[in-house]
Amino acid sequence: MITSTNHHPDENMLIEFSAGTLDTAASICVSAHLHFCSSCRAKLLRLDQVGSQLMSQAEPVEVKDDALALVMEKIDSGDNAAPKEPSFHGDMPFSVNKLMGTSLINKNWKRLSSSVDVARFKTGQDDFEVALHKICAGGKTPKHDHEGLEYTVVLKGSFSDENAVYREGDFLLRQPGDVHQPMGAQNGECICLSALSAPIKPTSPLGFLMKPWLRINPM
Amino acid sequence: MITSTLRKTSQTRPVEDRVATLNNSEKRSDQWSQLLISVGETRDRKAFAQLFQHFGPLLKGFAHASRNEGWFPGLGDDLVQEVMIKVWNKAAGYNAEKASATTWIYTVARNCRIDMLRRKSNTQHLPLENEDFWHEPDEETPISLLQQKRSEDRVQASLAQLPKEQDQILRKVYLEGKSHAEASAELGLPLGTVKSRVRLALQKMQLIVSKEAQE
Numbered sequence: 561m562i563t564s565t566n567h568h569p570d571e572n573m574l575i576e577f578s579a580g581t582l583d584t585a586a587s588i589c590v591s592a593h594l595h596f597c598s599s600c601r602a603k604l605l606r607l608d609q610v611g612s613q614l615m616s617q618a619e620p621v622e623v624k625d626d627a628l629a630l631v632m633e634k635i636d637s638g639d640n641a642a643p644k645e646p647s648f649h650g651d652m653p654f655s656v657n658k659l660m661g662t663s664l665i666n667k668n669w670k671r672l673s674s675s676v677d678v679a680r681f682k683t684g685q686d687d688f689e690v691a692l693h694k695i696c697a698g699g700k701t702p703k704h705d706h707e708g709l710e711y712t713v714v715l716k717g718s719f720s721d722e723n724a725v726y727r728e729g730d731f732l733l734r735q736p737g738d739v740h741q742p743m744g745a746q747n748g749e750c751i752c753l754s755a756l757s758a759p760i761k762p763t764s765p766l767g768f769l770m771k772p773w774l775r776i777n778p779m
Numbered sequence: 780m781i782t783s784t785l786r787k788t789s790q791t792r793p794v795e796d797r798v799a800t801l802n803n804s805e806k807r808s809d810q811w812s813q814l815l816i817s818v819g820e821t822r823d824r825k826a827f828a829q830l831f832q833h834f835g836p837l838l839k840g841f842a843h844a845s846r847n848e849g850w851f852p853g854l855g856d857d858l859v860q861e862v863m864i865k866v867w868n869k870a871a872g873y874n875a876e877k878a879s880a881t882t883w884i885y886t887v888a889r890n891c892r893i894d895m896l897r898r899k900s901n902t903q904h905l906p907l908e909n910e911d912f913w914h915e916p917d918e919e920t921p922i923s924l925l926q927q928k929r930s931e932d933r934v935q936a937s938l939a940q941l942p943k944e945q946d947q948i949l950r951k952v953y954l955e956g957k958s959h960a961e962a963s964a965e966l967g968l969p970l971g972t973v974k975s976r977v978r979l980a981l982q983k984m985q986l987i988v989s990k991e992a993q994e
Contacts, residue, residue: 572959572974575981580889580909581958591912601915605878605922606930610981611953612885613935618844618954620836623859628831631863632824654914655907663906684905 565597565729574600578607585688585755588655589711589731592753595653596729652715656753659683659690675699675744688755695719695744695752703741708757710734717750719743809928811880819870827867830880834866835859838888844954845892849900857895862888876921879931886913892956937984945980952977 569577569590576582577590594601652660659681669677676699680691692715695701712732719726721740726732734740744750814830817823842855865887873883890909897905938946948966951957957965963973 571978571981575952575977576958577912579952579956580893581952581956581961583958584905584907587909587912588907591914594915598918601918605882606934606985607981608878608882608886609931609934610938610949610984611889612879612882613931613938614950614953615837615841615885615888616881617935617938618837618840621839621843621855623835623839624856627835627856627859628828631831631860631867634860634864635867655911658907658911682904682906684901684907 565593565599565727565731566724567726567730567732568597568600569593569731569733571603574603575607578604578611583687584683584685585690585757586711588659588683588690589713589753589755591655592653592713592715593729593731597731656692656715669694673701676701688757690753690755693752693754695742695750697744697748698746699744701742703739705739706734706736708736709755710757711755713753715751715753717748718745719750719752720745809879809881809924811884812875812924812927815866815870815873815880815883816875818867819873830866830884831863834884835863838862838884841888841954842892844950844956845896846955846957847896849896849898851899854892854895858888858892861895862891865891874917875924877915877918879924879927881931882927896956934984941980941983945976945983948973948976949980 573582573586573590577587582590594604663682665680665682669679672678672693675696677694678691679694680689683690688709688711695717710733712726712734714726714728714730716728718728719742721742723740725745811830811833814823814826817826818830838859839855842858845854862884866884869887873880877883878886887910890913893909897909938949941949948962951962951965952959959973959977960970962968963970966973968976
């Protein structure tokens with residue numbers, strides 16, 4: 561398991577994830593990062609311990625006398641068997657696997673530009689478009705700014721921009737005003753999970769080439 | 780096909796055996812984890828009843844503490860039932876080297892509570908349940924129950940020492956289930972203040988952890 565990720569969600573995101581208050585799109589991305597990052601998993605365990613200790617200290621409320629009997633009855637009736645979990649595709653995070661198995665809008669990649677393909681997910685929320693992006697080896701994407709938030713997690717391969725190289729598991733959050741031009745690594749294609757809250761705006765004259773990027777389709 | 784593009788030669792580590800043998804001090808250290816292991820290994824109904832007696836009222840309290848959209852009066856009883864059935868069904872997969880029973884049951888309860896509230900307040904089909912975000916690979920370095928119990932005791936002790944406003948914000952986030960943005964609106968504080976207050980509380984707690992760890 562790869563544990564040498566360099567870019568992580570910030571502490572507040574992990575806290576909200578641990579408390580269960582983070583929105584769905586961000587939670588998908590954090591869970592994907594956790595799949596690769598043992599140091600964030602260790603942090604998360606400590607945060608979960610805070611939650612569990614707070615729960616233990618919360619005012620207990622008496623349960624009904626027959627509550628246990630009812631639960632045993634349900635267990636014995638056998639209609640509560642745990643549902644079968646979807647099978648893993650290679651080494652992908654569980655949530656991404658499940659989305660790929662159940663919620664792809666199209667079964668095949670769609671071309672966004674000469675170097676970028678996209679596959680969008682239905683995730684049952686209206687705030688973010690959640691999708692996979694595939695950048696071909698050495699592929700350049702248009703330089704762009706962001707009008708809203710953009711979460712990215714590298715799932716396979718690597719890409720770089722003006723600031724750094726991002727490898728498997730790396731978690732990035734772009735905010736309005738962050739202009740960047742991602743480029744796929746030379747040695748192979750790069751697949752990223754992304755959640756985008758608003759259309760990104762091109763800043764280069766060739767920006768019209770990335771017109772399809774401008775439509776976000778939250779599902 | 781997208782799925783085939785993503786598939787790669789994975790080297791899945793063999794699933795590590797769950798702790799079957801615990802030394803005596805570990806057994807004493809956390810009776811709840813021990814009971815949960817018994818439920819998982821031998822479908823021990825007595826152990827399950829003990830877990831139910833301990834966690835049932837806590838789970839109901841946890842449901843009552845929720846201040847989320849979708850809250851309904853029967854949430855408490857429903858949550859106790861749903862969580863305890865999950866505990867029974869998932870006990871065989873419980874790994875005491877990843878988390879104590881208390882922490883494990885908290886994560887089940889948190890996920891259940893969110894999913895139950897979402898089902899009440901959301902009309903859209905939700906392909907993912909909160910539980911789906913919590914499938915993490917096993918760690919290379921297991922944590923013994925004794926270590927976990929110690930670290931939980933430290934968390935508990937440091938919670939008791941937090942200043943009131945830090946304690947309040949953690950309760951709002953974890954027990955009431957308020958996002959940072961909701962807490963900010965409710966308390967009439969800027970979002971940045973809520974964020975830093977939550978971080979401050981945890982830094983203070985981690986400081987105590989690290990100080991003790993050096994001893």
